[in-house]
Amino acid sequence: MQPPAMPDLFIPSPTVSAFELGPLTIRFYALCILAGIIVGTWLTARRLRARGGTTAQALDTVMWAVPFGIVGGRIYHVITDNQLYFGPGKDPWAALRIWEGGLGIWGAVALGLVGAAIGARRSGVTLAVFADAAAPGLLIAQGLGRWGNWFNNELYGGPTDLPWKLQIHNMNAATGQAVTAADGTPEVLGYFHPTFLYESLWCLAAAALLMFLDRKYHFGAGAVFAAYVVLYTSGRFAFELMRADPANIILGLRVNTWVSAMLLLTGIILFLILRPGPRSFVLDQGRTPVTAPSSNRRGDTP
Template identity: 30%
Template structure:
């Protein structure tokens, strides 16, 4: 069964909703929305590839069996994507990009989680348009995912979730919904084509594994961390250096105290709130960074920006009143 243009339209709508919500959550944690667009350029194609690989692994006979056609493995328009493969490869791509940019992965994943479950609402309606799911299933899945999106945002704020705990809760909520929603898929084309393992669809086993991973992750993380991270960037993050080099703003670690009396060297700090323990930099929204999140990729270059400038402490006068020496 091939994908219809309407299905593709709903998928694009789902991606747009996910990016919109992720942008809100990321900026609320002190990040630049420019980070999101830079990472999305890589993670979205990676998720598409991962979803296709998931389908090929789950249904190899259609492409690599005696009567299969290996060339059809590249025919994305013919349909066949797996959610868990898309999630795994997308997360791996995000890990690589955040590591390169100097962005902390866990707070980024926490920002992505509400957007992911919101975007899946549009994706479910796309499957209904292509007659892959029944209307009852789509309505139930949409309501479940909308409730999940709201709960992730509220719980994360009330309980001060961080360190990947929001993403772990997303795994639990989405996987739990996937288990009982599979019962509603009976009679739909998606259920008829499902691969069975020990009497249950493969999707159910995948959801059970994801549920266990999410529960263990959440419990272990809450045992260690009761408050969110103090910053979302690592020290000397490339993404902030790039903006400074392009004149977007002057970056200096915010919320970081000098290491010793009169020591105002960049990066010298002992304040644990500023992130001296793990080498991170706390950059609250609107302090030390471009408040509108302008980025060198130019995605929002046409939007008027309000830029917050933080003076370089090395340019200040010394404590004894004399100007700084030439060296």
């Protein structure tokens, strides 16, 4: 008698990416982004307090950084994936429907830093202090936000037979539901590497490593954020090489692969420059930025 066959293992994907709440359509993608913002803000406030700042200063700065970041992320996505919105048969107005998904992290970070600079100046915190405090929380926010891609059945790698392969459905973005076959079952496109999951786990591990390094070694002001750039882009570079979902290609590589490589090199250079410098703190309710020698090794408090 032969033993029973092992079940075919895979990670299922949702067949629904949105639900109705009265007149509103709630997208799980948006909820994942919101969860990341909440957790990231909480951790940022905690770390800023450890540097002599206040929760109010953290919240004031975040209130500027988040909307700028969302706009920047959307602009980057629309520019780098313009074929989704412009051209014959496309709907240009869809570029404004951010709730349907589509944020580019590079644009979000770039314009988010502009918003953070405005908020930090208004609240009496230097941008370097806030950026260092926010870096691990930003990684966690990115890790949680990636689960929005799971609900949307997007951001996957090449086909695979591994036990943790990801089942991908043919999703209708307008309805937020999977397209059904003639027999009423959700249409499955195939089984692929769950690169969204790889990136999510990488972000969470990188956040933990960054907080450990920040406690053990007192990097100069701005160096923690530079280390964030190095950690995230090194992982993102590898995951971009694995991805198989549609993307614009330059010289045989995805646009985000090139961007990851350039930012990785930039992050390494900035880290080497900033690491030996003095570490900044915020005292006197954030009105007087001061520095502490980088040799101080007592942890997160001056």
